[in-house]
Amino acid sequence: MGNRGQKTGPRRRKRRTLKKAWERPLPAIKRSALSLPEEPDFIFRFAVYGDNQRGIPVHRRIAKDILISGAEVVLHVGDYVQDGKKSEQWDEQFRLPARRLLEQTLFLGVQGNHDKDSPRYYEILQPPGGKPRFKSTRDPVAFFGLDSNRRLAQQARWLDRKLADTGATWKVVFFHEAPYASSWPWPGGALKTRKHLLPVLEKHRVDLVFAGHIHNYERFHKEGIPYIITGGGGDTPAKPEQLKNPYLVWSAKKHHFITADVYPDRIEVLARDLAGVPFDGVIVEKGGPREIELKPRRRYNGPRPRQYPNRLGKR
Numbered sequence: 001m002g003n004r005g006q007k008t009g010p011r012r013r014k015r016r017t018l019k020k021a022w023e024r025p026l027p028a029i030k031r032s033a034l035s036l037p038e039e040p041d042f043i044f045r046f047a048v049y050g051d052n053q054r055g056i057p058v059h060r061r062i063a064k065d066i067l068i069s070g071a072e073v074v075l076h077v078g079d080y081v082q083d084g085k086k087s088e089q090w091d092e093q094f095r096l097p098a099r100r101l102l103e104q105t106l107f108l109g110v111q112g113n114h115d116k117d118s119p120r121y122y123e124i125l126q127p128p129g130g131k132p133r134f135k136s137t138r139d140p141v142a143f144f145g146l147d148s149n150r151r152l153a154q155q156a157r158w159l160d161r162k163l164a165d166t167g168a169t170w171k172v173v174f175f176h177e178a179p180y181a182s183s184w185p186w187p188g189g190a191l192k193t194r195k196h197l198l199p200v201l202e203k204h205r206v207d208l209v210f211a212g213h214i215h216n217y218e219r220f221h222k223e224g225i226p227y228i229i230t231g232g233g234g235d236t237p238a239k240p241e242q243l244k245n246p247y248l249v250w251s252a253k254k255h256h257f258i259t260a261d262v263y264p265d266r267i268e269v270l271a272r273d274l275a276g277v278p279f280d281g282v283i284v285e286k287g288g289p290r291e292i293e294l295k296p297r298r299r300y301n302g303p304r305p306r307q308y309p310n311r312l313g314k315r
């Protein structure tokens with residue numbers, strides 16, 4: 001008898017060893033890069049990140065980096081979890097990795113589209129006034145958080161009043177869906193934030209705007225205001241520069257977070273990788289933003305950007 005049908009031993013299939021972006025080994029933290037400035041007029045540091053979602057190891061690392069950096073205030077631009085309706089995800093993906101930040105800093109967070117207005121957002125984040133849009137001040141900076149899932153016309157009127165009232169030197173606004181983006185799968189940015197918020201932001205000449213939703217880093221300048229996408233807090237990074245955008249200054253496909261050092265006459269903003277090393281930066285001054293020269297660095301080397309004429313140029 002032949003050996004038809006007889007097993008010839010376990011079939012060895014080559015398993016694909018592609019790991020999810022957030023499961024890859026993390027670089028060692030470069031503590032010296034994260035230390036606070038020693039200039040006598042330095043006031044305080046705040047940090048910004050977002051879109052951690054499923055990337056728990058990266059989120060844990062970013063929380064550690066921010067603690068080491070000595071930031072007193074942390075802004076989160078939303079998407080704490082993959083599915084806001086699943087209560088356990090709020091613990092696994094957000095509360096536990098960010099536990100020490102929540103305990104030791106003034107942690108201010110707005111909601112993203114994944115957060116779904118969960119009661120756990122209010123319980124864990126405790127937004128000022130218990131509302132999804134809020135103002136919080138740490139002199140000399142006023143922070144304004146908005147909820148881009150809700151009606152923005154109303155919030156724009158609220159923001160207009162609050163910006164008119166504030167006596168703070170620096171005005172920082174943050175929300176989830178950025179007015180401009182150059183990345184797949186969301187080319188152009190959110191028309192709703194562009195339509196409702198940009199006129200108010202420009203009228204009051206705010207100093208900095210942060211958003212997320214796109215899982216990478218992108219910096220745009222328009223009318224002297226830097227709009228920074230910082231959605232690299234853990235979930236899979238997205239390709240930048242998929243769309244030509246006249247306001248784009250710099251972008252990067254990487255997990256990251258931001259530190260911003262506040263002085264009486266300037267805010268020094270640095271985007272940092274997981275080791276804490278800066279890869280982009282801008283100095284915000286009343287006369288307009290100024291580049292921080294960081295060398296060497298390479299532009300994103302992906303496919304050539306495409307033009308989507310209908311999505312840009314409305315404002």
Ligand SMILES: [Fe+2]
Nearest residue numbers: 079112113213
């Ligand atoms: Fe999002």
